[in-house]
Amino acid sequence: MSLEWWKKSVIYHIYLPSFKDSNDDGIGDFQGLIHELRYFTELRVSNLMLSPFYPSSMKDNGYDITCFTDVDPVFGTMHDFHLFMLEAQERDLNIIIDFVANHTSDQHPWFIKSIDREEPFTDFYIWVDAKPESTEEEPAPPNNWLSVFGGSAWTWNEQRKQFYYHQFLPEQPDLNYRNPAVRSEMEKVLKFWLDKGVDGFRIDAASHIFEDERLLDEPRAKQTKANMCGLTPPARKLADSSSTDESTLYLQALQG
Helix, strand or coil, rough: CCHHHHCCCCCCEHHHHHHHCCCCCCCHHHHHHHHCHHHHHCCCCCCCEEECCCECCCCCCCCEEECCCCHHHHHCHHHHHHHHHHHHHHHHCCEECCCCCCEEECHHHHHHHCCCCCCCCCCEEEEEEECCCCCCCCCCCCCCECCCEEEEEEEEEECCEEEEEECCCCCCCEEECCCCCHHHHHHHHHHHHHCCCCCCCEECHHHHHCCCCCCCCCCCCHHHHHHHHCCCCCEEEEECCCCCCCCCCEECCCCC
């Protein structure tokens, strides 16, 4: 099969929880999806992309994963997934799954072991000490970074006595990809699903996988605005704010 298939054909994105329920619990599942595969043949769709279906704490619609190599019981079993793949292959459907590479759930065994500094998981996540000038009673995060969902991107863990970084919810700690052991484990996840027959992956939050090692503060809006004076060529200012009191400014130089 040519690797160009994903560029030249329709990809149908399936949000599994709301697609087709087979057991009347109000939640879509793999058995329901199997039953409706003929629908995609009629539409002449040749690629299906599935939203996360892994075991999850469900704080963020399945993007807070507690196990990367299983099926959440609410969607069925691994056997159901196997049947789904067989039926999809019979219909020449390519299957793409969501690879949530950036983070895990805070209930993932890796994170629980990381809190306890149990090797080799001690540095599986991004742990940083509080600012030196802060107090034990009020530890201050290492910088002013904001999460995508608003508020600080750092949460204090009282047991470990450090902050951990989360680009999204506090329940979604970021993995530390500068640790080779993390990269190795996530490569195993990819191989696991490739061995199950999937054809490709959508890499979730790919732009957030690496952060600035220096942990520099983001400039405040007023500081950045002042620094924009005298730009050549003239620049158009585009601001995107994740909170009401602070914004990150992006500059786009204009030609001519």
